Amino acid sequence: MSDLIGYLLTGLGIGAGFALVGSGLVAIHRVTRVVNFAQGGFAVLAALLTSTLLSAGLPHGVAESGGVALGALAGLVVGVIAIGRPGTSPGTSLIVTLGLGVLAYAIEVLIWGDQPRSFPGLTGVAEVGDARVPAHYLLILAVTAVVFALMAWFFARTDPGRALTACASNRYAAQVVGIDVRRMGLLAFTLGGALGGLAGVLTTPVQQVTFDSDVTLIVNGFAAAILGGLSRPMVTLAGGLLLGVTQTVVAGYGGGAYQLEVALVLMLTVMIVQAARTGPVPEAAR
Amino acid sequence: MTGAIDISALTVRYAGATALDDVSLTVPHHGLTALIGANGAGKTTLVKALCGLIRPDHGTITVDGRIAHVPEGREMFPDMTVDDNLRLGGWRTRRRDTAAIYDLFPGLAALRARRAGTLSGGQQQMVAIGRALMADPDVLVVDELSLGLAPMVVTSLVDHLVTLHTTRDLSVLLIEQNARLALDLCHYAYVLESGRIALHGPAPILARDPRVTAAYLGGHIQVTDE
Ligand SMILES: Nc1ncnc2c1ncn2[C@@H]1O[C@H](COP(=O)(O)OP(=O)(O)O)[C@@H](O)[C@H]1O
Numbered sequence: 001m002s003d004l005i006g007y008l009l010t011g012l013g014i015g016a017g018f019a020l021v022g023s024g025l026v027a028i029h030r031v032t033r034v035v036n037f038a039q040g041g042f043a044v045l046a047a048l049l050t051s052t053l054l055s056a057g058l059p060h061g062v063a064e065s066g067g068v069a070l071g072a073l074a075g076l077v078v079g080v081i082a083i084g085r086p087g088t089s090p091g092t093s094l095i096v097t098l099g100l101g102v103l104a105y106a107i108e109v110l111i112w113g114d115q116p117r118s119f120p121g122l123t124g125v126a127e128v129g130d131a132r133v134p135a136h137y138l139l140i141l142a143v144t145a146v147v148f149a150l151m152a153w154f155f156a157r158t159d160p161g162r163a164l165t166a167c168a169s170n171r172y173a174a175q176v177v178g179i180d181v182r183r184m185g186l187l188a189f190t191l192g193g194a195l196g197g198l199a200g201v202l203t204t205p206v207q208q209v210t211f212d213s214d215v216t217l218i219v220n221g222f223a224a225a226i227l228g229g230l231s232r233p234m235v236t237l238a239g240g241l242l243l244g245v246t247q248t249v250v251a252g253y254g255g256g257a258y259q260l261e262v263a264l265v266l267m268l269t270v271m272i273v274q275a276a277r278t279g280p281v282p283e284a285a286r
Numbered sequence: 287m288t289g290a291i292d293i294s295a296l297t298v299r300y301a302g303a304t305a306l307d308d309v310s311l312t313v314p315h316h317g318l319t320a321l322i323g324a325n326g327a328g329k330t331t332l333v334k335a336l337c338g339l340i341r342p343d344h345g346t347i348t349v350d351g352r353i354a355h356v357p358e359g360r361e362m363f364p365d366m367t368v369d370d371n372l373r374l375g376g377w378r379t380r381r382r383d384t385a386a387i388y389d390l391f392p393g394l395a396a397l398r399a400r401r402a403g404t405l406s407g408g409q410q411q412m413v414a415i416g417r418a419l420m421a422d423p424d425v426l427v428v429d430e431l432s433l434g435l436a437p438m439v440v441t442s443l444v445d446h447l448v449t450l451h452t453t454r455d456l457s458v459l460l461i462e463q464n465a466r467l468a469l470d471l472c473h474y475a476y477v478l479e480s481g482r483i484a485l486h487g488p489a490p491i492l493a494r495d496p497r498v499t500a501a502y503l504g505g506h507i508q509v510t511d512e
């Protein structure tokens with residue numbers, strides 16, 4: 001029983017990372033229709049910079065914020081290159097993000113090398129029932145809950161949030177009322193970059209980060225996001241948490257080698273079911 | 287600058303196909319001007335060029351003051367509330383207070399929290415007009431006011447439009463497939479045929495022009511024949 005509670009909590013913590021990466025994909029796709037394959041790279045960049053800033057003596061909080069800020073900046077840069085030219089099709093932009101993801105490997109290896117890195121997070125052990133889990137998992141969950149609540153508020157209640165939602169809802173109508181949809185796309189990429197960065201900064205203390213950690217994150221984040229048709233943040237949150245828990249439980253009961261396969265099988269199942277209904281990637285109205 | 291809208295020698299091509307060919311048109315200040323023409327004549331293309339949504343290949347467009355656009359098909363933000371739809375209309379002008387729109391369309395007040403996609407066509411058209419008014423326009427372009435709406439709904443929308451035009455000194459360009467409605471309502475009219483202005487003149491005179499009556503005012507009979 002205490003094993004199970006432990007697996008659940010660690011699974012939720014890991015899953016929160018997938019959910020954050022996935023919600024970044026959603027934030028970008030809703031507005032631009034681009035599936036951003038560089039999304040996992042934002043997490044890696046943010047985590048690597050945070051490790052450097054912490055070893056340089058910066059305090060916690062500042063170093064992590066620096067990492068998230070780099071994620072946001074990387075998001076903006078990817079956005080400018082992927083959708084900056086008017087008339088670029090979402091398919092072309094997708095390939096561009098894929099290329100930039102690979103380019104990021106080169107930059108990361110050049111600066112940080114190819115060895116795994118990590119940094120300490122919240123220290124201590126929390127007792128939940130009769131289970132003992134590292135307290136950092138609870139921090140991940142708390143921050144993720146706050147971030148998703150903030151996002152819901154941002155999209156529904158603020159002017160830029162409403163404008164992003166408007167672009168997602170009806171791109172043509174957004175142009176009619178004078179919203180610059182390209183600029184909103186860049187804002188979405190920046191937001192996606194920050195969310196990816198946050199995922200990396202939050203989960204690295206309980207894992208590790210290497211230049212190619214983005215693969216696990218993007219596969220799981222994409223699996224979570226596709227559950228909600230790449231357009232629904234809250235479904236993505238649920239999907240990410242479910243994936244994290246499933247994988248931790250599978251690993252905990254002896255299937256440690258099959259973690260990524262769980263996500264791949266789920267993702268393929270969802271995609272096949274959705275393709276049978278609507279076509280490969282669900283088309284929103286316009 | 288002679289009018290609220292001045293279009294001169296406008297040409298627009300889509301991938302080689304010419305949608306508008308050397309079109310010139312003026313909407314005078316405080317005018318109520320109609321643009322009529324068959325499906326595919328190029329009316330919506332003219333509206334898009336006028337509102338800066340597509341780039342003309344040739345010609346000049348000048349608008350005196352702020353222009354707002356009620357697009358063909360109403361183009362709601364379907365999963366957002368009526369109030370958010372209206373509010374987004376004030377995006378350019380940073381106007382966020384929607385109360386005046388509910389004064390104008392009291393019927394919308396009770397629907398303010400409804401998702402726009404769940405409204406009837408007439409209600410959506412009110413939202414689309416309200417959304418355009420949120421931009422505090424000097425010039426209003428309405429693309430297909432009556433399309434797909436019941437006659438009673440159209441009558442009410444027309445009343446609103448006339449009230450707006452007179453009380454707010456709004457210059458209006460009305461695009462209509464229902465030529466009779468447009469010619470009854472407007473002072474001046476242009477007839478667009480295959481991307482060219484075929485005829486123009488004061489609406490009462492065009493309404494009696496045999497070329498217009500034959501091609502456009504027999505419309506009801508044509509529709510039932512088809
Ligand atoms: N985006 C587009 N691409 C190519 N052709 C178009 C496009 N939009 C309209 N057209 C063509 O341009 C012509 C004029 O269309 P439109 O301006 O919508 O006419 P109307 O509003 O009078 O019905 C039509 O032949 C139409 O098929």
Ligand SMILES: [Mg+2]
Nearest residue numbers: 329330331358
């Ligand atoms: Mg049209």
